[in-house]
Amino acid sequence: MGDTQPCGSRPADRPTRVIMHLDMDAFYVNVELLTRPELRGQKIIVARESERSVVLSASYEARVFGVRSAMPLARAKQLCPDAIIVEPHARYRDYSQRVMEILRDLTDRVEQVSVDEAFVDLTPTLRRLGNPVTTAEAVRWRIREELNLPASAGISSTKFVAKMASAGSKPDGLWVVPPDRVQEFLDPLPVGKLWGVGPKSVKALNNWGIHTVAQLREYDLDFLTHHWGQASGTHLYRLARGIDPREVVSERVEKSIGAEHTFAHDSLDAQEIRRELFRMSLTLGQRLRAGGKMARTLSLKIRYENFETLTRSCPLSEPMDSGQAIFRAVLSRLDQLQVLTLDQQVPRAVRLIGVRAEKFEHRSDGVQVALLGQDLVSGGVHDPEQWHEAESVMDQIQGRFGTSGITPANLLPPTATNPQRPHGPGRGGS
Known part of the structure; x- marks a missing residue:
């Protein structure tokens, strides 16, 4: 110890x-x-x-x-x-959860x-x-x-x-x-140790001859807000004096759930990109169902080989918690953006792709589905609730036997006995 x-x-x-x-x-x-x-x-x-x-x-x-x-x-x-x-x-x-359980044995006022x-x-x-x-x-x-x-x-x-x-x-x-003794503790610290003060702010402060918290405290609130703006200046002023009114919040309201993947090499392979999108969509669906949530919208993140990064919204016709339904919506939006077309074209090499579920609704509040539930990708009819039921069964099997208990066929690698099998999800996805 x-x-x-x-x-x-x-x-x-x-x-x-x-x-x-x-x-x-x-x-x-x-x-x-x-x-x-x-x-x-x-x-x-x-x-x-x-x-x-x-x-x-x-x-x-x-x-x-x-x-x-x-x-x-x-x-x-x-x-x-x-x-x-x-x-x-x-x-x-697993170990993280056990640590938090030890803390919660003391009090319920634990903010992970x-x-x-x-x-x-x-x-x-x-x-x-x-x-x-x-x-x-x-x-x-x-x-x-x-x-x-x-x-x-x-x-x-x-x-x-x-x-x-x-x-x-x-x-x-x-x-x-x-x-x-808070001030005695803070004063010798470099300003870069202060919460929210990044390299650019450190450089700017250093240019004013401000290197330590003690030196920062020599400047009044008006000076700091004038040169760093109202929010940043007030933030610097308070932290230099150890002022932090934030309470310990025992339960955080999760506002979004996301997943992203960086390819080992910039990818022009439509099947590879679709496979990772399918994997991420299933992961998001599982996490949404575990929390009893449904997403009203999605956010997409695409980073190209030159590090240009696009972030685009993907509104949904109805709230959903199905990985299959999320995958279809993502493919449709990427086709509109000409990132990954439905005819398997990838105009620009992709370095990273991400999907984030946002604007949650609670499944316990009831589900209102769109009339006939038009398929967002192929134009056919599908029922998101049927996918919800099917994927919920997958959750139960994986919860008992692990992720290897059941795996969508589209995520299995091609085998020597079936070399022609596609590497990623097809139009239908499962």
Whole structure:
């Protein structure tokens, strides 16, 4: 267990809020080490082996060489050529869920912000559990004992400072920043450490001679809003003083669900593009049904070989949660946009394609289908509710036997015994 690093003693008067930010250390790497302990202490990069792959996570031994998450894998290999590349697996969400369950055993005021981090409002636990430092240490101990995974945490009176404290406590530590020591904690930090301050903003601030939070605090609100706009200037002014009124939101309202795919090579292959679109559409359908949601519209993202990126809406004639129906709607819209025509033409090489479901309705509110349900692709008649029923059965089978329990034929690779079989979904899709 790491060292607790209090920034001063806790004041006699308890703060209005006590917020903990828990962040799992090198989460993807450490989950992989559970089944490959022989790699412990090695320079490890978790990423798919592909020309266009990005780093999902890196061990601290690899980070010493400058390897970071979201960095192109090719660049990571240049920085750390002898790193061991580990292909990612699908068990991360299982461990993430177990971590969140441990946090929710404390309180229902848990806001999960990613697969490996969460905010916890410890204020309601103070009377029941007492000292929040002891509570945080107990949580980290339990995660270590039950899951064999390390976690770092920060505690303060605001979400922003708690997150900064957890980052400063890594790896495997705890940092407590009491309200009366917040400014002492923030002032030495580079302005680039402030939430929402990116490289361009850092450069602009540096040009004004502003390099640290303490220097930023020397400028009043009028100056900052005049030079950075009302929203950005106010944001800078507040963060430099540790002001962050955001509450811990225990349930986030999911406003969209998306999936995207980057091709290993820029693709002019209509069958390959259709196959990935079909796969993504089925994934979106499954996630919509799992949440009892139906999408009223879709958003499409297309990136070409020259990195030109188009984002286009795809309104739906009726709300839907069927992957098959989503696939048909996507094909129809891409044909209109001349990205992928129905006669299998791809005028420009595609680098990335994405589909996002938006404007949700709840299935429990009832389903109103369009008269006769015209097929969005072929002009024939189809019933989205029939596809909903069929795909719901697939959900049940896959839930019991895994994704290999049942797979659409169109997603199966061509076999030696059937070399002429198409590589992707045909006009009908299934």
